Amino acid sequence: MRSRPVLFTLAILGYAIMIVPILFVILSSFTAGKTLSFPPQGFSLQWFEKALAYEPFIESLGSSLLLAIVTTIIALGLGIPVALAIARSSLRGKSTIQSFFVSPLIVPELVIGLALYQQLMITLRLDSFIALLLGHVIILLPYAVRVTGATLALSDLSIEDAARGLGATPFYTFRTVTLPLMRPGIISAALLSFITSFNNVPLSLLLQSREFRTFPVTMLDYVQQSYDPMIAAMSTLIMAGTVVIAIIAERTVGFAKIFGGINK
Amino acid sequence: MIRRPKLLLLPAALVLVAGFLIPSLMMLFSPPGTAVTEVFTRLGEMLTDPYDLTIIVRTLLFGLIVTAICILVGFPIAFLLARSQSRFAGIWLALAIFPLLLSTVVRTFGWLVILGSNGAIGQLIVALGLADRGPQLLYTPLAVILGMTQLFLPLAIISCYSAVAQVDSNLDDAARGLGASKTRTLWSIVIPMSLPGIVVAATLVFAGSTTAYTTPYLLGGTGQRVLATQLFTYASVTVNWAAASATALIMTVLVFLVSGLSNLLASRKGSIE
Numbered sequence: 001m002r003s004r005p006v007l008f009t010l011a012i013l014g015y016a017i018m019i020v021p022i023l024f025v026i027l028s029s030f031t032a033g034k035t036l037s038f039p040p041q042g043f044s045l046q047w048f049e050k051a052l053a054y055e056p057f058i059e060s061l062g063s064s065l066l067l068a069i070v071t072t073i074i075a076l077g078l079g080i081p082v083a084l085a086i087a088r089s090s091l092r093g094k095s096t097i098q099s100f101f102v103s104p105l106i107v108p109e110l111v112i113g114l115a116l117y118q119q120l121m122i123t124l125r126l127d128s129f130i131a132l133l134l135g136h137v138i139i140l141l142p143y144a145v146r147v148t149g150a151t152l153a154l155s156d157l158s159i160e161d162a163a164r165g166l167g168a169t170p171f172y173t174f175r176t177v178t179l180p181l182m183r184p185g186i187i188s189a190a191l192l193s194f195i196t197s198f199n200n201v202p203l204s205l206l207l208q209s210r211e212f213r214t215f216p217v218t219m220l221d222y223v224q225q226s227y228d229p230m231i232a233a234m235s236t237l238i239m240a241g242t243v244v245i246a247i248i249a250e251r252t253v254g255f256a257k258i259f260g261g262i263n264k
Numbered sequence: 265m266i267r268r269p270k271l272l273l274l275p276a277a278l279v280l281v282a283g284f285l286i287p288s289l290m291m292l293f294s295p296p297g298t299a300v301t302e303v304f305t306r307l308g309e310m311l312t313d314p315y316d317l318t319i320i321v322r323t324l325l326f327g328l329i330v331t332a333i334c335i336l337v338g339f340p341i342a343f344l345l346a347r348s349q350s351r352f353a354g355i356w357l358a359l360a361i362f363p364l365l366l367s368t369v370v371r372t373f374g375w376l377v378i379l380g381s382n383g384a385i386g387q388l389i390v391a392l393g394l395a396d397r398g399p400q401l402l403y404t405p406l407a408v409i410l411g412m413t414q415l416f417l418p419l420a421i422i423s424c425y426s427a428v429a430q431v432d433s434n435l436d437d438a439a440r441g442l443g444a445s446k447t448r449t450l451w452s453i454v455i456p457m458s459l460p461g462i463v464v465a466a467t468l469v470f471a472g473s474t475t476a477y478t479t480p481y482l483l484g485g486t487g488q489r490v491l492a493t494q495l496f497t498y499a500s501v502t503v504n505w506a507a508a509s510a511t512a513l514i515m516t517v518l519v520f521l522v523s524g525l526s527n528l529l530a531s532r533k534g535s536i537e
Contacts, residue, residue, distance in 0.1 A: 004446060007340035014337035014421075015356075017414050018363050021374025024384060028377050036377055038384035078279060081272035089269035101276060104284055106523055108475035110492050111512040112284065114499050115291035118508075122296045134283040141276060199367040201478050202492075206499060219369045223482060227376055235370040242365045246358075256354070260361045260422045262429075 026239070029232035036229050047233035056218050057234055064215035067204075068197040071136035075193050076186065078137070079144025083185075084178075086145075087152035088160075098149070102142040109139060113206035121207065128209035135203040140193040147192065151185030188258040191249055195242075195259075292513060295505035307510040320514065323490040326405070327474035330412045334469045335462060337413075338420030339428075343454065345421075346428040347436070357425070364418045368478040375411045375483055376402065403485035411479040416472050420465040427461020428454060460530050467526040471519045491515050 024038070032042030051057060082101050086094050104112060116135045120126040159181070163173040204214040215238075223231055249255045256262040266272065293300045310316040345357050363371060378384045379401040386398020401407055431454055439449040455462070477492040484490065491511055498508035 004344070007344055010337050010340040011344050014341050014417055015359070017337070017410065018360065018417050021371065021378060021414060022363065022366070023374075024377040025370065025374045035382060036380065037382040038377065038387050078276040082276045085266060085269035085272040089266040091269045097273065101280065104280070106471075106519060107284075107288065108471075108492075108512075108515050108519055110475060110477055110495055111291075111516050112288070114495060114508055114512050115287040116283070117499060118295055118505065119287040119290045123290075134279070137279060138284045141280065145276075195365050199365075201368055205477070205496070216367045216369045219367070219373075220478065220482070223369065223373060223376070227373070227380070231373060232377065235373060238370060239366060242362075246362060246365060250358075255358055256361060259364055260357070260425070262357070262422065262426060 022239070025232050025235050028229055029236040031229050034228070036227055036232065047229040048237065051230045051233040051237065054230065056213075056222075057215070060213050060215045060218040063212055064198050067132060067136060067214060068194050071133060071140055071197050072190055072193040074133070074137050075140035075144045076148075076189060079141050079189070080148050080182070080186065082145045083149035083152055083182075086149055088157070088178075098145065101145045104138050105142040109200070109202040110206070112138060113203040116203070117206040128207055129212050132204065132207045132212065132214075135207055136197045136200065139200070139203065140197060143192045143196065144189045147189040148182055148185040151182055151188075155181040184253045187252050191245065191258055195245065292509055295509050298505045298509075302506040303509045303513070306506040307513060310507075310510055310514065319489050319491060319494055322488065323474050323492075324518075326408060326412065326480070326490060327470050329409055330416060330473040331466050331470045333409070333413050334417050334420035335424075335466055338417055338465065339424045339455075339462065342421050342424030343428050343450070346425055347433060360418055360421045363414070368415060368476070369482075371414055372411050372479045372482050375407060375414070379407050379410075379483070402483060403487045405484075405488060407483040408480050408488050408490075411483045412473045412476060415476065415479055416469040419468045419472065423461050423465035423468060424458065427458035427464075430461075431457045463526050463529050467522055470522055474518055475515055 028036055028038065028040050029047055030043050030045070031037075031040035032044035032046065033040065079101070082097075085091060086098055091097065112135060116131050120131045120134070121128060160173055160177050163177045164170070168176070199216055200214070201216050201220060204217050205220070208214065208217050219231060219234065246255055246259075249258045292303065295303065310320070341360060345353050345360075348356075376383070380386070381398055381400065381402070383398065383401070385401060389395050389398055435453050435457075436449050439453050440446070444452065474490075475492055477496060480488060480490045481493050481496075484493070491514060495508055495511040495515065498504045498511060
């Protein structure tokens with residue numbers, strides 16, 4: 001690596017920009033001081049205690065987890081049939097169909113949020129939770145269709161034909177052959193969807209209500225008002241949770257494969 | 265083979281039409297209590313008014329600068345990782361992808377700790393006796409550009425990595441064997457052959473950075489308004505539906521144009537090969 005000094009220097013710079021801010025968040029969460037100053041004054045866990053006792057954080061964390069789990073399940077429930085129809089039927093215009101179901105990806109999330117806020121919450125006076133649910137399902141659907149579709153496209157059709165030929169019913173074939181073939185795709189899509197919904201800011205910000213506010217939006221509000229080490233402590237805790245998800249990803253399908261789409 | 269595939273498409277299609285297509289079109293053509301002409305009048309004003317134009321130009325400039333930095337820095341990382349023989353390469357790759365799993369709020373918050381008035385850089389400058397007080401680094405273009413570079417660099421690395429990994433490394437060796445320098449090999453073999461991936465990376469970063477909200481909001485404040493923060497202000501602070509819809513239209517057209525251009529480039533490239 002050192003034989004390419006220019007590339008190596010640029011790479012170090014890139015890693016510094018990606019990683020250093022995250023390290024600073026972790027370091028400052030253990031401060032014994034009252035403010036976010038650097039270097040941290042002493043070591044204590046006081047801000048972790050405060051963060052865990054701060055009602056809005058805990059409440060919104062519950063809301064975000066609920067929203068992420070429910071919308072992931074709905075998006076997979078809607079998206080897997082689409083992926084199956086595209087991969088396992090004689091439909092015409094499959095690439096157009098695929099583009100249609102993936103289309104929410106190319107529209108800025110803030111624009112989708114504005115459309116739902118304006119039309120569902122203001123014009124139709126729908127509940128904020130319904131708008132949030134719908135909005136998150138819309139942005140997760142492309143992942144469900146594309147990621148499960150990719151595993152189906154790679155799997156061998158003749159195994160299913162063999163099962164049918166040996167007398168298995170269509171449902172039995174689906175349950176014992178197709179579904180296991182799709183498993184890595186479903187796990188990947190589920191983890192990606194969960195992370196995407198849980199971290200979403202633009203939709204959740206526009207579609208929030210006093211009763212239902214997600215975790216990133218609560219953090220954003222808090223940072224805007226006062227940035228004390230409590231937010232650093234909460235961020236550190238969330239990072240620890242994310243590491244667990246990354247480990248699950250690595251143990252099941254492969255971390256780089258799921259989140260980077262890298263097949264190596 | 266599935267006999268009735270259309271039935272499988274139906275539920276998702278209904279949700280997409282009712283929850284995405286219709287609301288998006290209605291947002292453009294009939295915002296609450298606003299005539300469609302108002303949206304387009306406002307759009308015309310935005311494209312001529314100096315204040316609005318500043319915001320559009322700033323958004324584009326941030327997008328271009330962040331895209332340039334992400335490619336300049338992301339490609340070398342992708343290249344070194346894809347060509348590395350080290351057993352730690354996987355860990356470095358994971359380290360580059362991991363930030364994607366973290367919320368933009370968490371990642372952006374790190375820059376507040378570094379650039380804030382009591383932040384690491386300010387304290388360092390005071391400690392070195394260079395100034396009595398730390399300089400104001402937040403709410404500057406630099407802060408927004410750094411924050412967005414951090415946000416989108418992983419995307420650039422992933423796209424470039426996939427592209428470089430597909431270029432057969434035997435070609436590098438062949439070029440080297442024929443006497444080309446390392447730099448020459450990179451510029452005449454690896455970069456041209458991974459160009460489609462680099463174009464995809466640039467498109468993703470540009471589309472992301474011209475529509476990002478959290479980072480310009482937290483690090484740019486009111487001094488560095490961009491289209492996204494402006495849209496949010498129109499929608500929920502001043503409640504000006506015509507302006508909000510016009511801003512949404514500008515953002516959407518911008519992203520569509522860039523993706524269209526990138527697709528065109530990709531297909532051109534394909535036809536030459």
